[in-house]
Amino acid sequence: MNIKTLYHESYKRGRKKAKMWQWYDNLFLGALIIIFLISLIINDWNVAFLSIVLTLIILLNYWKMILIKIAENNCKKENYDNAHKYTNYILKKDKNNLSAIIKEAEIYKKQEKFQEALNTCNKGLKVNPNNLEILTLKVKILNEMKDYAKSLNICEIILNINPYNPKIEEIKNLIKSKT
Template sequence: MKKITTICVGILVIGSVTVMAQGMGDLTVDQLYEKARSEAFENGDYETARKYAYEALERSPDYHGIRIFIARMYSWESNYKKAEEELNYVLERDPENRRALMALADAQKWSGQRGAALETVNQGLKYHPEDTEFMLVKASVLYGMENYEGAEQVYEAILEDDSGNRKAREGLRDAQLQQMKYRATVSYRYDRFRTIFDPWHFTQFGITRQTSIGSVTGRVEYARRFSSDGV
């Protein structure tokens, strides 16, 4: 019975693959691309999506949009080596391809290759000067390299042309905070009770100092409870 079951499963798998292959043959390159996107985004099935995408590339190997999409899927699965291989194929044939450069910079950044990501994003800015998306990635990479001053300069350049850019404004604030040697904070909390207890008051003072090994924080809390004060 086990052997028969195994044979049946094998036949079903072969049959499904055959049906899929026959179905691919009836689709155009663009339809295959659309099927790949549908499998990836609607079903989360990257493996099947790649089958459709690679079938499209068999017919049109220099359809760069499809190859970049395949690379993105590899990156989403943390297979950065395969992603870079696909993107390098595109960039060897089209060095200025904006989408390929952006996808490569993302893959390098996500895999911790910040130096390589910075080179790629600078290449992107060479071909696409003042491209806001490239500039945001560059600032993010510099921030990750702890070059907060460099990140600040890039964020400021973005805001000069687009003062409402939320990502740049938030990034600028974070970069500036990282450069502050000391940072002070004050917080207050008030607890009120429905019983006979008087309200409780809490005030906290904190100071943080940036050091070469990270941040060091000291805090003092003042409390007034049961009509008495204390720290």
């Protein structure tokens, strides 16, 4: 195992841990809001001010993630226009936001607008050509479009970046069985 693969595996483990602890952020925000409300009731204006400022700081730091989550929820409800509205808002502010680009491509894929999804993936790959999530999504989109040759080529690219990727190996074998 080379250093690059070790780094990628370590990064993935860190991201999984971060996703597991997102409930903590919500709990902290809830506690700050409760502290704010209690301090309003007991007329402690200093604590109320500090708690609302901390809440706003946290929300400002996570606004992109919150909007992506809202877009995801709209997508689950098949309200695609609203989902696109939220991702487009992020992309207007930050055109290189990979999370928003990925979510936008996923929404297009769910809508079965495969060419738009593919174009969005390509836009994301211009930002980061080695992003495994975008490359994997592109493989799935090309597979839906029945472009198996390009899909297999991208599988090889992914395996060159991350040699141990059982999910891609499985997709690759599935595509080979179709051809």
